[in-house]
Amino acid sequence: MNDSERIKIEPIRTVIPDRAIVYIIVTIFAAFFIIFLLYPLLQILKTSFGTEETIFGGGSSGFSLRNYIEYFSKARIRRSLFNSFYVSIITTIVSTTMAFLVAYALTRTTIKGKPFYKAVSSLPLMAPSVVQALALISLFGRNGLITNWVGGKWDIYGPTGIIISEIFYCFPYALIILITTLSAVDTRLNEAAESLGAGPMKVFFKITIPSARFGIFSAAALAFNLTITDFGNPIVIGGDYNVLATEIYMQVEGFQRFDLGATISIILLIPAVLAFTLNNYFTKRNYALISGAARPFLRPSSSSKKAIFSTVSILISASIIFLFWAIFWTSIVDVWGGRSGQSRQVLKWLTTFSTRHYDFSHRGRSISAVWTSLWISMIVAFFGAWLTLIAGYIVEKRNPRGKQILYLVTVLPAAIPGLVLGLGYILAFVKVNWLYYRASIIILNVIVSNFTLGMLSTMTNMKNIDISIDEAATSLGADLPKSFFRIIFPLSRVSFWNNLLFFFERSLVTISAVIFLVSPRIKLASIEIIHLIDDGYLESACGMATIVFVIVIAVHVIFISIFKRRGIRV
Amino acid sequence: MGNDLVLENLTKRFDHIVAVRDMNLEVKESEFVCFLGPSGCGKTTTLRIIAGFEAPTEGFVKYKGEVINDVIPQKRNFGIVFQSYALFPHMTVAENVGFGLKMRKVQKDQIRKRVDELLELVGLIDQKHKHPPELSGGQQQRVALIRSLATNPEILLLDEPLSALDAKIRVTLRAEIKRVQAELGITMIYVTHDQEEALSISDRVIVMNQGFIEQVDKPFEIYKNPKSEFVADFVGTSNFFEGELSGNMVVNKSTGLNFLISPDVVKTHGIKEGKVSISIRPEKVHFLEDIEHNEHIYEKMNIKQGEIEVVTFLGVIVRVLIKVADKHVIVDITEKDFEKHLLRMGDMATLYLPPEDFLIFRR
Numbered sequence: 001m002n003d004s005e006r007i008k009i010e011p012i013r014t015v016i017p018d019r020a021i022v023y024i025i026v027t028i029f030a031a032f033f034i035i036f037l038l039y040p041l042l043q044i045l046k047t048s049f050g051t052e053e054t055i056f057g058g059g060s061s062g063f064s065l066r067n068y069i070e071y072f073s074k075a076r077i078r079r080s081l082f083n084s085f086y087v088s089i090i091t092t093i094v095s096t097t098m099a100f101l102v103a104y105a106l107t108r109t110t111i112k113g114k115p116f117y118k119a120v121s122s123l124p125l126m127a128p129s130v131v132q133a134l135a136l137i138s139l140f141g142r143n144g145l146i147t148n149w150v151g152g153k154w155d156i157y158g159p160t161g162i163i164i165s166e167i168f169y170c171f172p173y174a175l176i177i178l179i180t181t182l183s184a185v186d187t188r189l190n191e192a193a194e195s196l197g198a199g200p201m202k203v204f205f206k207i208t209i210p211s212a213r214f215g216i217f218s219a220a221a222l223a224f225n226l227t228i229t230d231f232g233n234p235i236v237i238g239g240d241y242n243v244l245a246t247e248i249y250m251q252v253e254g255f256q257r258f259d260l261g262a263t264i265s266i267i268l269l270i271p272a273v274l275a276f277t278l279n280n281y282f283t284k285r286n287y288a289l290i291s292g293a294a295r296p297f298l299r300p301s302s303s304s305k306k307a308i309f310s311t312v313s314i315l316i317s318a319s320i321i322f323l324f325w326a327i328f329w330t331s332i333v334d335v336w337g338g339r340s341g342q343s344r345q346v347l348k349w350l351t352t353f354s355t356r357h358y359d360f361s362h363r364g365r366s367i368s369a370v371w372t373s374l375w376i377s378m379i380v381a382f383f384g385a386w387l388t389l390i391a392g393y394i395v396e397k398r399n400p401r402g403k404q405i406l407y408l409v410t411v412l413p414a415a416i417p418g419l420v421l422g423l424g425y426i427l428a429f430v431k432v433n434w435l436y437y438r439a440s441i442i443i444l445n446v447i448v449s450n451f452t453l454g455m456l457s458t459m460t461n462m463k464n465i466d467i468s469i470d471e472a473a474t475s476l477g478a479d480l481p482k483s484f485f486r487i488i489f490p491l492s493r494v495s496f497w498n499n500l501l502f503f504f505e506r507s508l509v510t511i512s513a514v515i516f517l518v519s520p521r522i523k524l525a526s527i528e529i530i531h532l533i534d535d536g537y538l539e540s541a542c543g544m545a546t547i548v549f550v551i552v553i554a555v556h557v558i559f560i561s562i563f564k565r566r567g568i569r570v
Numbered sequence: 571m572g573n574d575l576v577l578e579n580l581t582k583r584f585d586h587i588v589a590v591r592d593m594n595l596e597v598k599e600s601e602f603v604c605f606l607g608p609s610g611c612g613k614t615t616t617l618r619i620i621a622g623f624e625a626p627t628e629g630f631v632k633y634k635g636e637v638i639n640d641v642i643p644q645k646r647n648f649g650i651v652f653q654s655y656a657l658f659p660h661m662t663v664a665e666n667v668g669f670g671l672k673m674r675k676v677q678k679d680q681i682r683k684r685v686d687e688l689l690e691l692v693g694l695i696d697q698k699h700k701h702p703p704e705l706s707g708g709q710q711q712r713v714a715l716i717r718s719l720a721t722n723p724e725i726l727l728l729d730e731p732l733s734a735l736d737a738k739i740r741v742t743l744r745a746e747i748k749r750v751q752a753e754l755g756i757t758m759i760y761v762t763h764d765q766e767e768a769l770s771i772s773d774r775v776i777v778m779n780q781g782f783i784e785q786v787d788k789p790f791e792i793y794k795n796p797k798s799e800f801v802a803d804f805v806g807t808s809n810f811f812e813g814e815l816s817g818n819m820v821v822n823k824s825t826g827l828n829f830l831i832s833p834d835v836v837k838t839h840g841i842k843e844g845k846v847s848i849s850i851r852p853e854k855v856h857f858l859e860d861i862e863h864n865e866h867i868y869e870k871m872n873i874k875q876g877e878i879e880v881v882t883f884l885g886v887i888v889r890v891l892i893k894v895a896d897k898h899v900i901v902d903i904t905e906k907d908f909e910k911h912l913l914r915m916g917d918m919a920t921l922y923l924p925p926e927d928f929l930i931f932r933r
Contacts, residue, residue, distance in 0.1 A: 009721055010674050012644045019642075471623055472656035476721070477644045477673030490660045 018398075018480040026400045029391055033409045036448050040424025041416065047262035047427055067263040077260075080247040081267060087159055087234075087243060088227040088271075091166040096174050096220045098167070102316055103178035104208070105309035108187070109301040112310075120317040123324060125172045126552040128509040128526040130232035131545050132165035135323035137237060137538060138330040145326070157239035165233035168323065170226045171316075174219035181215025181286055182208075200305070218282035225275035229268065229417035232511040232526075236533050244268040245419055249515060252423060262427065265420040276415040324549070331357050331543035357539035364535060365528050370547055373525040376439055376446075377507035384447045384454055384503030385496055391451075392458025393488055397470055398480070414452035418513030421449055426516050437519035449513045450506045454499045461495035462488075494563075501559050505552050573599040573634055575620065575725060575757065580629035582615055589615040591781040593629070597725075602751055602758045604768040607778035608804065613761045616778075617727050620759065622646050633725075644673075649718030651728040655710045657702035663689070663713050664698045670721040688716035692746065708739040715747065725757045732767065744771055765805050769793065777801050799847050799931040808849040809899050809923075812933065815846045819871070820930075825895050830871045832926040845933040852889065852902035854927040858920040859911050872923045874899070878915055881908075892919055 049063050072078050102121065106114050124132065139146045140156040147154070154160075189211060193203050209216070231245040238246055244264055252261035301309075334354035360367050391410060395403055413421070425445050429435040435444075465488065473483040489496070511526050518527045525548050532541035575597040582590040590612045597603050605613035618624045620631060622643035630637050638646060657666050667688055668681040676684075689695040692712040702710055711731060718726060728747075732740045748771045751758050762768050768775050769789040777784040777792060777800075785797045796802035803810065811829065813822035818836060821828045829848060858873065876894035888908040890901045899921065913919060 009671065009676060011647070012674060017642050466654055466656060468652040468654050468656035469658065471621075471643075472650065472652060472717075473658075473669070474623075474643045475621060475648070475650040476670035476717070477647075478669075479644060482673065487658055 012477045016479075018474070021480045022394060022398045022400050025390065025394055026402065026406060029394075029406065030402075030409075033412075033448075036425075036444050037409070037413060037416075037421075040421060040428040043427035044262045044265050044420065044424045047259050048266045050259060067259050070260065071263055071267065076242070077247060077264075080242045080244050080264070083159070083241055084228050084243040084245070084268070085271070087162050087166065088224050090163050091170060091227045092220050092223045094163075095167045095170040095223045096178075096216060098316060099171055099174035099178050099219060100212075100216065101309070101312050103175055103182050105313045106179055107183040108208070108298065109305055109309045110298055111301070111306050111313065113313075117313045117317050120320050121175050122172050123320055124168055126505060126509065126556060127324075127549045128232060128511050128529060128545065129169050129230055130236055130511060130526070130529055131327055131549070132168045132323060133161060133233040133237035134330075134529070134533070134538075134542055134545055135326045136161050136164055137533075138326045138542065139322075141538070143538075155239075157237055158241040161237035161239075162234050162241065162243070165237055166227040166230060168320065169230060169233060170223040171320075173226060174223050177219040177222065177283075177286075178212070178215050181212045181218075186211075200302075214282045214286035218279050218286055221275045221279035221282060225272055225279060228275070229272050229419065229512065231419050231515060232530065235530060245417070245512070248419060248423065252426075252516065258423075258427065261423055265417075265423055268417060269420060272417050272420075273415045280411075327542045327549075328546050330539050331546050333539070357537070357543045360528070360532075360540060360544065363532060363537045363540050365532060365540070365544075366523070369523040369528040370525045370544075370551075372439075372523055373508055373548070374551070376442055376522075376524070377504045379439075380443050380446045380507040381500045381504035383443070384450065384507075385499040387447065388451060388454035388458050388499055389489070389492060389496055390484075392455050392462055393484060393492075395455075396459045396462035397465075397467065397488070410455045411452050413448050413450070416449075418445075418449050418510065419515065421445060422513050422516040437517075437521055439522050442514050442517045442522060442524070445513050445517060446507045446510055447503070449510070450503060454502060457495050457499055457502070458492070461492050465491050497559065497563070501556065504555065508548055508552055573724060573757070575759075576630075576632040577616070577620075578630040578632060580616070580619065580631065581627050582612075582619060582624065583627045588781050590619070590626075593781075593783060595776065595783065595786070597757060597759060600755045600757055602748070602771060602773045603760065604772035604775050605759070605761045605778055606763070606765060606768040606775050606805075607784075608763060610780075611778040612781040613778050614729055617729055617759065617761050620725075621648055621650055621727055647721060647723050649721070649723035649726040651711075651714050651718050651726070651731045653730045653733060655702070655714040655731075657710055657714055657717070659702050662699050662701055663694065663705070666702065666713060667717045667720055669717065674721060684720060688720060691750070692716055707735050708743060711735065711743060712746070715750070719750070719754070719756070723756070725759065726751075728758065728760045730762055731760075733762070733764070740767070747771065769805070777804065779804075796929060799849070799933075802849045802929055802931070807852055807900060807902075808929075809852065809855070810847055810849045811897070812845070812847050815841060815843055815930070818925075820846060820848055825897060827874070827895055827897060828871055829923065829928065830869045830925045831928050831930060835926065835928055835930055839930045841930055841932050847931045847933050849929045849931070850923055850927055852900040853887075854924060855899065855901040856922045856924070857901070857903065857907075857911055857913070858922050868922055869925055872925055874921045874923065875918060876921065878913055878917050878919050881913065881915055890919075892921060894921070 048067055049065070050067075070077075102117065105111055106118060136156050138144060140152070140154065140161075141147065144152075144156070146152065156164075190203050190207050193207050198206065228243075229245060231249065234241075234243045234246045235249065242250070244267065248261045248264045248268065251257040251264065332353050332355065334352040334356070356362075358367075360369075391406075394400060395406055395410075400406070422445060425441055426436075429441060435441045469487060469491075470483060473487045478486065509526060511530070514524055515527060515530075518524050525544055529541045529544045529548075532538075532544060577593050577595040580590055580593040580595075581588070593616065605616060607613050615624060619626050622638075622641065626639060631639055633646075658669070661669070664682075664685050667685045671681045671684060686695065686698075689698060692715065694709060694712055694716075697705060697709060697713075702713065705713065714731070731747075732743055735743065744767060747758075750756075760768075760772065769792065772789060774786060775789050775792045776786045779800050785792060785801050787795075787797075792801065792805055796805060799810070802808050811820065811822065811825075811827055813820040813828070815831075815836070818831055818833055819828060820831060831848065858868075874894045876892040876899065878890060879893050879898070880891040882889045882891075883905075886904075887902045888905055890903065890908075890913060892899045892901060901921065
């Protein structure tokens with residue numbers, strides 16, 4: 001022990017105590033959210049109750065309900081509320097049912113090919129929420145493949161098209177929730193019922209479904225929220241059928257009526273936030289019901305059961321693949337759908353290839369939009385991952401004062417439709433030169449919009465890191481920065497990289513959040529898709545969509561293979 | 571005396587829960603003290619206040635004569651060993667042990683020397699490059715111990731460090747901790763709910779209950795002369811009886827169990843009259859066949875009869891549970907004596923509870 005005396009062990013010299021650092025960080029985050037979340041929302045509220053029509057009028061004065069009166073008095077506009085509800089409710093019912101059946105197939109039966117179904121079901125998550133509409137138009141539009149082949153006289157534009165698009169859009173989200181629910185509920189209840197003489201149908205309706213009810217409600221609430229706030233699909237395939245989301249856009253972009261746009265945003269907020277709150281509530285109750293239950297052994301399913309559920313799963317998976325195939329094929333075929341009147345030569349047209357649709361510049365667009373989207377997404381990914389990591393660490397591990405408020409504020413973005421936040425940014429930052437119509441406003445918006453999920457993922461990870469590890473580091477002399485970089489960050493690598501991927505993907509495929517924020521200076525690939533359809537270039541729109549989709553899939557596959565190689569479970 | 575740790579009027583409140591109540595304590599340099607008590611008694615909270623992770627609501631923590639309430643944990647240089655070890659899983663054993671030195675900007679080769687030294691001390695030099703998850707519980711605990719010692723702290727705080735280990739390892743590690751402490755002369759503050767542990771290693775035991783200190787004493791005194799009913803009950807096993815004290819007699823009208831208490835006992839505990847609890851250790855109760863037939867030695871009042879309900883073999887002793895007038899009396903006798911008297915379940919037995927072996931507490 002004599003050697004130890006020879007070592008010079010200096011006392012710790014910390015400049016700023018940990019408590020002060022926490023306080024500073026919390027203040028910075030608070031300011032960040034006040035400026036980039038609450039202030040834009042306030043502006044929307046103000047504008048909706050204001051007396052000015054545009055935002056350039058030098059600030060609205062006075063309080064008036066004239067906008068709300070106008071909304072409800074003009075029949076065509078007020079119909080958007082009913083339309084939104086109609087479309088959302090039907091979508092909710094169908095997509096939740098579909099998701100339940102597939103979730104059941106994946107968790108409670110012994111059919112083959114489960115990994116395949118699971119993978120295919122998550123494909124729609126990796127593409128902009130406009131590809132569903134795109135595919136439907138390619139297949140069933142006026143010049144659609146199936147329309148021409150079969151000689152159909154239907155009109156895919158309108159509520160039908162919206163509903164079908166949204167069903168495929170919501171399906172993966174609902175599926176995830178229901179898989180979690182059904183795989184963890186105690187199946188011994190089912191076996192008990194069977195031993196008491198209940199037949200399979202009775203067990204299904206009296207035991208299985210009721211025990212999964214919170215998951216079902218949670219998935220339904222989410223589906224409703226997603227549908228009613230979606231912009232991409234309705235704007236492309238809605239035609240004259242206006243929903244709240246498209247009405248907001250038309251008022252703002254078409255008529256420069258920011259006040260009316262703001263008003264409709266507030267109206268949209270109500271069902272959206274309600275659905276979000278319900279989803280939250282049911283998720284919590286769902287978790288309470290299922291946490292801790294181990295997954296029991298699955299008895300081999302009867303062949304009729306297997307047949308039914310395999311069929312359902314195959315049908316749904318095939319539809320999804322078909323949709324993506326349609327988009328891809330449309331972009332590489334010379335004349336999609338052939339020329340009218342030559343339906344019998346559909347097969348010939350189907351196999352005449354051409355890459356001319358990828359010549360975006362000839363259609364008034366540019367491939368540079370893809371590069372813009374890419375570098376913006378990389379910045380979003382980098383800052384999004386770091387900010388959520390730091391915020392999650394502080395809230396979960398350092399227990400600051402006002403922790404509840406901070407937690408609430410970070411949950412708020414998920415409740416706000418992207419469209420509404422985007423409009424809020426326009427209203428709030430119109431005079432701010434370095435933000436307005438620049439990349440920075442897009443980057444900030446996407447980060448804030450997706451902050452909640454990233455933060456939740458971080459906090460889950462933090463919960464798994466024993467609190468005493470942080471304290472051990474502190475007792476050994478590490479201040480907050482050292483503890484964070486040397487201990488916490490290495491132990492959070494998985495959730496950090498997951499968040500990188502998450503923010504990157506979200507940024508590439510988002511439409512609603514950024515539709516108001518793009519400009520001649522900054523173009524995003526996802527929005528270019530919509531412009532291309534608007535201009536009548538369906539095939540090029542499909543081309544752009546294909547490019548985005550391929551990039552997202554490629555990045556996803558690379559990430560997963562890196563994780564697998566390092567033995568990390570994603 | 572200069573390096574003593576002093577807790578002065580220490581109180582800690584969490585909302586309406588008072589975890590620590592007006593605690594006054596002095597821990598001398600190089601002393602080995604144990605905070606002993608059931609879960610929720612406030613012992614861990616007290617330790618965390620000393621460490622600097624919690625701030626006291628009232629009162630002071632003084633070290634070397636200075637108030638250190640506002641000194642951040644990093645600057646206190648108190649080593650801490652956690653119940654869950656809290657080893658950094660992504661670092662090797664060597665990196666873990668050297669972490670504190672690295673934070674103090676000690677040179678790399680000097681860190682290596684010191685780390686090797688400490689690993690030799692606990693016989694883990696071969697595990698140097700392993701990661702904590704690869705080690706056994708006992709090995710991890712030893713790493714946690716030397717990690718906290720690496721920076722030559724003046725006080726070592728240990729929060730139930732052995733509770734996650736099995737009995738045999740616990741005994742070995744206990745001895746090792748004691749040895750290290752004696753060798754380094756470091757002050758140790760140890761928190762545990764295991765009374766055997768507390769009694770075997772500490773110089774003084776601080777028994778805590780619901781935020782209060784019940785008694786601070788050497789282990790022997792805690793066991794032999796518990797100052798309160800709680801301590802008598804928590805430390806070791808006791809038989810408790812309730813009643814009214816008048817003179818030298820404790821009378822209980824409802825159970826009919828009356829006992830004579832020797833006047834010395836009554837005087838020592840300083841109780842005059844009124845409601846009391848009396849206790850007697852199981853090893854002090856005799857079966858009457860044990861004692862020679864000198865009847866004038868026995869106080870008739872303290873001879874009781876009852877039925878043997880349970881006989882439990884505990885290895886060193888045999889524990890017999892006897893039902894006397896609706897109360898269960900525990901008697902511990904050696905295996906030899908048990909054999910001698912052929913006691914069986916269901917038999918009637920005669921017990922003697924000597925008046926001089928009772929403890930008496932105010933109720």
